[in-house]
Amino acid sequence: MENTNNNNNNVAKSENLNDTLPQVSNVVQTLLEQMQSRFEKVSESILTRIDEMGTRIDELDRSISELMVHAQQQQQQQQQSQQQSQQQQQQTPQEEQ
Structure with missing residues:
Protein backbone atom coordinates (compact mmCIF):
# COMPACT_ATOMS: atom_id res chain seq x y z
CA MET A 1 0.00 0.00 0.00
CA GLU A 2 2.82 2.33 0.84
CA ASN A 3 4.43 1.60 -2.53
CA THR A 4 1.18 2.48 -4.26
CA ASN A 5 0.99 5.79 -2.39
CA ASN A 6 4.59 6.57 -3.31
CA ASN A 7 3.92 5.73 -6.96
CA ASN A 8 0.78 7.88 -6.93
CA ASN A 9 2.73 10.73 -5.35
CA ASN A 10 5.48 10.37 -7.95
CA VAL A 11 2.93 10.39 -10.77
CA ALA A 12 1.23 13.45 -9.30
CA LYS A 13 4.58 15.21 -8.91
CA SER A 14 5.50 14.31 -12.47
CA GLU A 15 2.21 15.69 -13.77
CA ASN A 16 2.66 18.86 -11.73
CA SER A 37 15.54 44.99 -24.14
CA ARG A 38 17.16 46.72 -21.16
CA PHE A 39 20.62 45.79 -22.40
CA SER A 45 22.52 55.21 -24.15
CA ILE A 46 26.21 54.43 -23.74
CA LEU A 47 26.88 54.80 -27.46
CA THR A 48 25.01 58.11 -27.52
CA ARG A 49 27.08 59.38 -24.61
CA ILE A 50 30.29 58.23 -26.28
CA ASP A 51 29.29 60.10 -29.45
CA GLU A 52 28.52 63.22 -27.40
CA MET A 53 31.88 62.98 -25.65
CA GLY A 54 33.59 62.60 -29.04
CA THR A 55 31.86 65.76 -30.24
CA ARG A 56 32.89 67.63 -27.10
CA ILE A 57 36.48 66.46 -27.46
CA ASP A 58 36.51 67.66 -31.07
CA GLU A 59 35.16 71.05 -29.96
CA LEU A 60 37.80 71.28 -27.23
CA ASP A 61 40.50 70.38 -29.73
CA ARG A 62 39.32 73.16 -32.07
CA SER A 63 39.16 75.65 -29.21
CA ILE A 64 42.66 74.76 -28.05
CA SER A 65 43.97 75.10 -31.60
CA GLU A 66 42.34 78.52 -31.92
CA LEU A 67 43.81 79.60 -28.58
CA MET A 68 47.26 78.43 -29.65
CA VAL A 69 47.01 80.41 -32.90
CA HIS A 70 45.82 83.48 -31.00
CA ALA A 71 48.64 83.12 -28.45
CA GLN A 72 51.22 82.83 -31.24
CA GLN A 73 49.82 85.94 -32.92
CA GLN A 74 50.00 87.88 -29.66
CA GLN A 75 53.55 86.69 -29.09
CA GLN A 76 54.55 87.80 -32.59
CA GLN A 77 52.92 91.19 -32.03
CA GLN A 78 54.78 91.61 -28.75
CA GLN A 79 58.06 90.67 -30.38
CA GLN A 80 57.44 93.14 -33.20
CA SER A 81 56.53 95.82 -30.69
CA GLN A 82 59.69 95.14 -28.70
CA GLN A 83 61.80 95.25 -31.85
CA GLN A 84 60.25 98.56 -32.87
CA SER A 85 60.83 99.93 -29.39
CA GLN A 86 64.46 98.82 -29.47
CA GLN A 87 64.94 100.36 -32.90
CA GLN A 88 63.48 103.64 -31.69
CA GLN A 89 65.74 103.61 -28.65
CA GLN A 90 68.75 102.99 -30.84
CA GLN A 91 67.79 105.82 -33.18
CA THR A 92 67.19 108.33 -30.39
CA PRO A 93 70.77 108.45 -29.05
CA GLN A 94 72.13 108.83 -32.57
CA GLU A 95 69.87 111.80 -33.23
CA GLU A 96 71.03 113.52 -30.05
CA GLN A 97 74.64 113.41 -31.12
Missing part, protein backbone atom coordinates in the same frame (compact mmCIF):
# COMPACT_ATOMS: atom_id res chain seq x y z
CA LEU A 17 6.18 19.20 -13.09
CA ASN A 18 4.92 18.73 -16.65
CA ASP A 19 2.30 21.41 -16.02
CA THR A 20 4.83 23.75 -14.39
CA LEU A 21 7.66 23.45 -16.93
CA PRO A 22 5.91 25.42 -19.71
CA GLN A 23 5.03 28.14 -17.20
CA VAL A 24 8.61 28.33 -15.96
CA SER A 25 9.83 28.33 -19.53
CA ASN A 26 7.51 31.23 -20.36
CA VAL A 27 8.64 33.19 -17.30
CA VAL A 28 12.30 32.60 -18.15
CA GLN A 29 11.70 33.59 -21.78
CA THR A 30 9.94 36.78 -20.70
CA LEU A 31 12.76 37.64 -18.30
CA LEU A 32 15.37 37.06 -21.00
CA GLU A 33 13.46 39.28 -23.42
CA GLN A 34 13.20 42.02 -20.78
CA MET A 35 16.90 41.74 -20.02
CA GLN A 36 17.75 41.94 -23.72
CA GLU A 40 19.85 47.28 -25.82
CA LYS A 41 18.56 50.50 -24.23
CA VAL A 42 21.63 50.80 -22.01
CA SER A 43 23.89 50.07 -24.98
CA GLU A 44 22.20 52.77 -27.04
Whole structure:
Protein backbone atom coordinates (compact mmCIF):
# COMPACT_ATOMS: atom_id res chain seq x y z
CA MET A 1 0.00 0.00 0.00
CA GLU A 2 2.82 2.33 0.84
CA ASN A 3 4.43 1.60 -2.53
CA THR A 4 1.18 2.48 -4.26
CA ASN A 5 0.99 5.79 -2.39
CA ASN A 6 4.59 6.57 -3.31
CA ASN A 7 3.92 5.73 -6.96
CA ASN A 8 0.78 7.88 -6.93
CA ASN A 9 2.73 10.73 -5.35
CA ASN A 10 5.48 10.37 -7.95
CA VAL A 11 2.93 10.39 -10.77
CA ALA A 12 1.23 13.45 -9.30
CA LYS A 13 4.58 15.21 -8.91
CA SER A 14 5.50 14.31 -12.47
CA GLU A 15 2.21 15.69 -13.77
CA ASN A 16 2.66 18.86 -11.73
CA LEU A 17 6.18 19.20 -13.09
CA ASN A 18 4.92 18.73 -16.65
CA ASP A 19 2.30 21.41 -16.02
CA THR A 20 4.83 23.75 -14.39
CA LEU A 21 7.66 23.45 -16.93
CA PRO A 22 5.91 25.42 -19.71
CA GLN A 23 5.03 28.14 -17.20
CA VAL A 24 8.61 28.33 -15.96
CA SER A 25 9.83 28.33 -19.53
CA ASN A 26 7.51 31.23 -20.36
CA VAL A 27 8.64 33.19 -17.30
CA VAL A 28 12.30 32.60 -18.15
CA GLN A 29 11.70 33.59 -21.78
CA THR A 30 9.94 36.78 -20.70
CA LEU A 31 12.76 37.64 -18.30
CA LEU A 32 15.37 37.06 -21.00
CA GLU A 33 13.46 39.28 -23.42
CA GLN A 34 13.20 42.02 -20.78
CA MET A 35 16.90 41.74 -20.02
CA GLN A 36 17.75 41.94 -23.72
CA SER A 37 15.54 44.99 -24.14
CA ARG A 38 17.16 46.72 -21.16
CA PHE A 39 20.62 45.79 -22.40
CA GLU A 40 19.85 47.28 -25.82
CA LYS A 41 18.56 50.50 -24.23
CA VAL A 42 21.63 50.80 -22.01
CA SER A 43 23.89 50.07 -24.98
CA GLU A 44 22.20 52.77 -27.04
CA SER A 45 22.52 55.21 -24.15
CA ILE A 46 26.21 54.43 -23.74
CA LEU A 47 26.88 54.80 -27.46
CA THR A 48 25.01 58.11 -27.52
CA ARG A 49 27.08 59.38 -24.61
CA ILE A 50 30.29 58.23 -26.28
CA ASP A 51 29.29 60.10 -29.45
CA GLU A 52 28.52 63.22 -27.40
CA MET A 53 31.88 62.98 -25.65
CA GLY A 54 33.59 62.60 -29.04
CA THR A 55 31.86 65.76 -30.24
CA ARG A 56 32.89 67.63 -27.10
CA ILE A 57 36.48 66.46 -27.46
CA ASP A 58 36.51 67.66 -31.07
CA GLU A 59 35.16 71.05 -29.96
CA LEU A 60 37.80 71.28 -27.23
CA ASP A 61 40.50 70.38 -29.73
CA ARG A 62 39.32 73.16 -32.07
CA SER A 63 39.16 75.65 -29.21
CA ILE A 64 42.66 74.76 -28.05
CA SER A 65 43.97 75.10 -31.60
CA GLU A 66 42.34 78.52 -31.92
CA LEU A 67 43.81 79.60 -28.58
CA MET A 68 47.26 78.43 -29.65
CA VAL A 69 47.01 80.41 -32.90
CA HIS A 70 45.82 83.48 -31.00
CA ALA A 71 48.64 83.12 -28.45
CA GLN A 72 51.22 82.83 -31.24
CA GLN A 73 49.82 85.94 -32.92
CA GLN A 74 50.00 87.88 -29.66
CA GLN A 75 53.55 86.69 -29.09
CA GLN A 76 54.55 87.80 -32.59
CA GLN A 77 52.92 91.19 -32.03
CA GLN A 78 54.78 91.61 -28.75
CA GLN A 79 58.06 90.67 -30.38
CA GLN A 80 57.44 93.14 -33.20
CA SER A 81 56.53 95.82 -30.69
CA GLN A 82 59.69 95.14 -28.70
CA GLN A 83 61.80 95.25 -31.85
CA GLN A 84 60.25 98.56 -32.87
CA SER A 85 60.83 99.93 -29.39
CA GLN A 86 64.46 98.82 -29.47
CA GLN A 87 64.94 100.36 -32.90
CA GLN A 88 63.48 103.64 -31.69
CA GLN A 89 65.74 103.61 -28.65
CA GLN A 90 68.75 102.99 -30.84
CA GLN A 91 67.79 105.82 -33.18
CA THR A 92 67.19 108.33 -30.39
CA PRO A 93 70.77 108.45 -29.05
CA GLN A 94 72.13 108.83 -32.57
CA GLU A 95 69.87 111.80 -33.23
CA GLU A 96 71.03 113.52 -30.05
CA GLN A 97 74.64 113.41 -31.12
